[in-house]
Amino acid sequence: MKIFKTIFSILLVAISTISCSSDDGTDGIDGIDGQTGATGTANVIYSAWITAPAAAAETLDNTSGMSTSINAPELSEDILAKGTILVYVSFGSGTFSLPYTSTAGGFVNTITAVSSLKKIKLFRFRHxxxxxxxxxxxxxxxxxxxxxxxxxxxxxxxxxxxxxSYEEVCMHFNIQH
Structure with a gap:
């Protein structure tokens, strides 16, 4: 009796397998792959163009210079620890990323950014x-x-x-500039 049940089970599985084929259903039409969308600004935070208050003399890391700060309320500890912070300066001849080195006044000098919680310090020093x-x-x-x-x-x-470049970053993140 046990052998009969085993043979019957094998026969039932074989019939089920043979009776099912791909012709039993209706094939759907394959979808067309869409185009890759533009990179969005999800999670990327950017400010409007802003001005900074008047600078004051300061010494950072034994380097004398002038500094001022701009508010960056979205600049969190998490972004400071794991993110990327880009700062740009814009004036008559274009838009430049910091650090920016020039020969303003005939002397080589650099403007750099020092980031901290909710603030970005702008520091300029002569070399x-x-x-x-x-x-x-x-x-x-x-x-x-x-x-x-x-x-x-x-x-x-x-x-x-x-x-x-500033333009490349804006294009990559779909930021109006």
């Missing part, structure tokens, strides 16, 4: 340390904050935003 160079209040500043909470993919790991 020869002979004197300080002011930061004009007529300059416009913009920051772009890229949170670092998304694991890198092979494609995104190759991107170094600090090596991209």
């Amino acid at each position: 020869d340390q002979a004197a300080t160079v002011s930061i004009p209040t007529s300059l416009s500043w913009r920051y772009i904050l890229i949170p670092g909470g998304v694991p890198a993919t092979a494609k995104s790991a190759k991107i170094d935003y600090s090596q991209m």
Whole structure:
């Protein structure tokens, strides 16, 4: 009796397998792959173009210079620890990423950004340390904050935003400039 049940079970499975074929159903039409969409600004934070208050003399890391700060209320501890912070200066001859080095007044000097919680300090120093160079209040500043909470993919790991022009960063993140 046990052998009869086993043979019957095998026969039932065989009949079920043979009786089912791909012809029994209706094939659907394959969908067409859509185009890859433009990179969006999800999670990327950027400011409007803003001006900074008048600069004051300050010494940072034993370097004398002039500094001022702009508010960046979205600049969190998480972004400071894991994200990317890009700062740009705009004036008559174009838009430039910081650090920005020039020969304003005939002396080589650099404007750099020092980020902290909810603030970005703008610091300008002369390379020869002979004197300080002011930061004009007529300059416009913009920051772009890229949170670092998304694991890198092979494609995104190759991107170094600090090596991209302002226009390239705006295009990549679909930011109006």
